Amino acid sequence: xxxxxxxxxxxxxxxxxxxxxxxxxxxxxxxxxxxxxxxxxxxxxxxxxxxxxxxxxxxxxxxxxxxxxxxxxxxxxxxxxxxxxxxxxxxxxxxxxxxxxxxxxxxxxxxxxxxxxxxxxxxxxxxxxxxxxxxxxxxxxxxxxxxxxxxxxxxxxxxxxxxxxxxxxxxxxxxxxxxxxxxxxxxxxxxxxxxxxxxxxxxxxxxxxxxxxxxxxxxxxxxxxxxxxxxxxxxxxxxxxxxxxxxxxxxxxxxxxxxxxxxxxxxxxxxxxxxxxxxxxxxxxxxxxxxx
Numbered sequence: 001x002x003x004x005x006x007x008x009x010x011x012x013x014x015x016x017x018x019x020x021x022x023x024x025x026x027x028x029x030x031x032x033x034x035x036x037x038x039x040x041x042x043x044x045x046x047x048x049x050x051x052x053x054x055x056x057x058x059x060x061x062x063x064x065x066x067x068x069x070x071x072x073x074x075x076x077x078x079x080x081x082x083x084x085x086x087x088x089x090x091x092x093x094x095x096x097x098x099x100x101x102x103x104x105x106x107x108x109x110x111x112x113x114x115x116x117x118x119x120x121x122x123x124x125x126x127x128x129x130x131x132x133x134x135x136x137x138x139x140x141x142x143x144x145x146x147x148x149x150x151x152x153x154x155x156x157x158x159x160x161x162x163x164x165x166x167x168x169x170x171x172x173x174x175x176x177x178x179x180x181x182x183x184x185x186x187x188x189x190x191x192x193x194x195x196x197x198x199x200x201x202x203x204x205x206x207x208x209x210x211x212x213x214x215x216x217x218x219x220x221x222x223x224x225x226x227x228x229x230x231x232x233x234x235x236x237x238x239x240x241x242x243x244x245x246x247x248x249x250x251x252x253x254x255x256x257x258x259x260x261x262x263x264x265x266x267x268x269x270x271x272x273x274x275x276x277x278x279x280x281x282x283x284x285x286x287x288x289x290x291x292x
Contacts, residue, residue, distance in 0.1 A: 023056035037126035052113030078145035106135035124151025173224035178253025208248035
């Protein structure tokens with residue numbers, strides 16, 4: 001597999017050194033290769049801002065300092081090296097011939113990014129593309145490459161397991177997040193994992209588990225994010241909340257994957273190409289109860 005990690009750190013630094021009125025066009029040009037892979041209507045710069053990306057309409061000295069830090073740490077190089085390790089670990093599965101990676105600096109004042117999402121996130125469902133966005137704080141800069149691995153796992157899984165927007169289920173989406181985080185753990189240890197699967201515990205977890213399992217077989221890509229990302233993100237997207245704590249789908253997905261690992265004796269890599277019915281047998285509405 002060929003990895004093309006775009007040198008966006010240099011381009012963003014050049015963008016921020018331009019007069020403010022020229023920055024939107026430069027950012028638009030940088031993001032243009034990935035535009036078709038982002039299934040949202042509107043101007044890509046507006047989508048960037050709404051998604052927690054750095055502002056091109058403001059002067060903020062933190063931005064260039066953050067880009068310098070990313071360059072000094074060779075984060076883009078880290079991303080490519082970790083992706084190569086991940087590709088080898090999943091070498092038994094079909095993979096795209098080429099994968100392009102687009103990293104974008106986040107906005108440290110975006111409350112959803114820094115709070116609900118834990119400071120970074122990615123998208124890996126589009127064939128041939130990974131999109132990563134982060135604010136490189138002390139707890140985050142070393143995990144950006146592991147986030148790339150999480151998203152790469154999605155990319156590989158959906159090269160082998162069908163993701164049909166009309167028929168994909170809540171269960172598949174939840175399991176995909178659990179598998180991706182478990183794969184990061186298997187490849188690089190628990191310290192490499194994102195914060196998402198540990199954000200919901202106790203009674204909140206039990207409530208989320210019951211709600212997710214009750215609708216495990218609910219179909220439609222327009223339905224599934226509410227159960228994975230939780231109520232804050234659902235409201236942000238203009239949809240109706242389902243009473244799910246923020247990011248609870250990650251914790252539930254990891255619990256289900258860990259159960260499958262214990263019961264089957266397989267590795268995460270071995271589970272990664274299996275349909276959800278083989279990972280959570282009988283995981284239909286109401287049939288699976290949370291652990292005591």
